[in-house]
Amino acid sequence: MNKKTSVAxxxxxxxxxxxxxxxLYAAKGWVWPLCITGCAVMAFxxxxxxxxRLFRSATVVGVQKAYRRKSTYISRAEWEFLxxxxxxxxxxxxxxxxxxxxxxxxxxxxxxxxxxxxxxVDYLIVDSVSYEPLLLVELNDASHNRADRRERDRKVAExxxxxxxPLVAFTTAESHDVPAVRKTVLKMLR
Numbered sequence: 001m002n003k004k005t006s007v008a009x010x011x012x013x014x015x016x017x018x019x020x021x022x023x024l025y026a027a028k029g030w031v032w033p034l035c036i037t038g039c040a041v042m043a044f045x046x047x048x049x050x051x052x053r054l055f056r057s058a059t060v061v062g063v064q065k066a067y068r069r070k071s072t073y074i075s076r077a078e079w080e081f082l083x084x085x086x087x088x089x090x091x092x093x094x095x096x097x098x099x100x101x102x103x104x105x106x107x108x109x110x111x112x113x114x115x116x117x118x119x120x121v122d123y124l125i126v127d128s129v130s131y132e133p134l135l136l137v138e139l140n141d142a143s144h145n146r147a148d149r150r151e152r153d154r155k156v157a158e159x160x161x162x163x164x165x166p167l168v169a170f171t172t173a174e175s176h177d178v179p180a181v182r183k184t185v186l187k188m189l190r
Contacts, residue, residue, distance in 0.1 A: 023037060047131035074098065081139050081175045085123060088182045092128055093189070099124035101156065105163045119156055121167070125189065135188050136160060138169040 074082070074097055085095045102117035104124060123137035138156075143149055153169070160167040166188050170181060 026100060031146075077141065077172055077175070078139055081170070081172075082123065084175060084178055084181055085125070085137065085185065086177070088185050089125060089189070093134070094126050094127060094128045095120065096124040096132070099136070101159060104136070105165055116159060118150065121156065122153060126186070133165065135185065136165060136167045137185070138167065139172065139175055140169050141172050 012094060020168045072079075078097070082095060082097060089095060098120050099122075100118055100120050102114060105117055107114045121136045124133055125135040125137065126133050138153070140153070144153060157167055159165075168184055168188050170184075175181065
């Protein structure tokens with residue numbers, strides 16, 4: 001059943017019910033059909049609204065949507081390392097995920113464009129009271145071995161060094177060594 005047919009059918013059934021109940025009320029004085037019809041008309045109107053929303057959200061045949069919502073904000077490995085970092089820093093610090101450099105670094109010279117600051121770092125550790133940004137943390141999986149990712153990592157490190165913003169990177173293998181992570185992170189936070 002296509003969109004026009006569904007809408008026409010819902011409206012026809014609603015009109016038929018309304019007509020029948022009006023006749024029974026006018027000719028016979030029956031009130032109950034009017035109540036039932038009111039409920040039925042409301043149900044069909046709700047169905048009609050639902051159908052319209054369904055058809056509006058449906059993808060046109062042959063046309064792919066450009067975007068879709070991700071099933072998770074961070075990967076499983078990133079979530080596990082987040083738990084490690086939270087455990088390491090305790091209540092004195094907050095660990096934020098997926099922090100863009102522009103949130104913690106200002107561009108003070110070299111033109112108005114700040115495109116390079118829209119790169120995202122995996123974790124940002126801030127003071128839990130003042131929210132002063134203290135440390136950026138990267139979790140590097142195998143994708144960081146690609147040339148484009150190495151160039152991106154080099155640029156991020158360069159920006160952080162220029163801004164005086166500490167940055168530390170761990171591989172996914174290193175992220176499981178909690179004592180080593182604790183030692184490195186706490187040393188960087190001092």
